[in-house]
Amino acid sequence: MCGGFVMAYSSAKIDTSASSLRQFFAHLSYNLGRISSYTFLGMIFGGIGSVFTFSSHLNGYFYFAIGILMVLMGLSMMGKIKFLTSLEATIAFNPFIKTLFSKLIHSKTMASFYGLGVLNGFLPCGLVYFFLAAAATSGSFLGGGLIMALFGLATMPAMLGLGFVVGFLKGSGFREVMIKIASLIIMGYGIYMAYLGYTAAIA
Incomplete structure (x- = not known):
């Protein structure tokens, strides 16, 4: 989902002839x-956890x-099942989401880039679900916000890099390879989390 958003707005909203500085601020x-x-x-x-x-x-x-949810999402990203596809489609085809996305994707103001980021933050993502679970178990309103803020900051370099190499990704099989690697990582971490949860539940 995140990668798809970056591909979409980079292709539709960013002029390759624009200065590198403007492109950087857009991303x-x-x-x-x-x-x-x-x-x-x-x-x-975090507030719910408190x-x-x-x-x-x-x-x-x-x-x-x-x-288990992360394993299902990893399998879905690899095309083995339609779990994530169905979930994303249900949200993506919501009339409000479609209208808002259309307005934001056709605007080239800096505010529209920020708006797309806000919209993306509320859409399905396995890693986001995992860190939201950690935010809930923090039992703190501020602690939960801090956990998610740090998660967002930690993923920023990858998202910025993806935005700048989107042209290369569209013209090669590199994106497919990276999706498969990411799927395996998510599935592996999901199995690890499920194991930790199982051992804690039966302890």
Whole structure:
């Protein structure tokens, strides 16, 4: 989902003849919007975690479920199942999302790049789900927001790099290779999380 967004706005909104500085600020605005959404969601989940007490057993079930979800998303990214495709399609074809995306993708203002980042932050992503789980178990409104803000900042270099090499990615099989590698990483981490959750639940 994140990669698709970067490919879409880089192709439709960024003129390759524009200065490198303008292109950089366009990508930066998009990423700041994404981080804003992540931080907001982290604060909400952290707030929920502060209301409910998470026992070690409940944490185990929670992480087991997140691990299985990540495995399903990895398989979906590889095209083995349609789990993620169906989830993304359900949201992407929402009339409000379609209208908002259309307006933002056809605008070339810096604010529109930020808006696309905000929109992307609320769309399905396996890694986001995992870190939201961590935000919830932090049991803190501010702690949850900080976890998600750090997650967004940590992923910014990769997203910035993707924006600048989008032309190369469109013209080669490199993107497919990277998707498969990312799928395997997500699945491996999902299995690891499910294992940790299982051991905590039965302890």
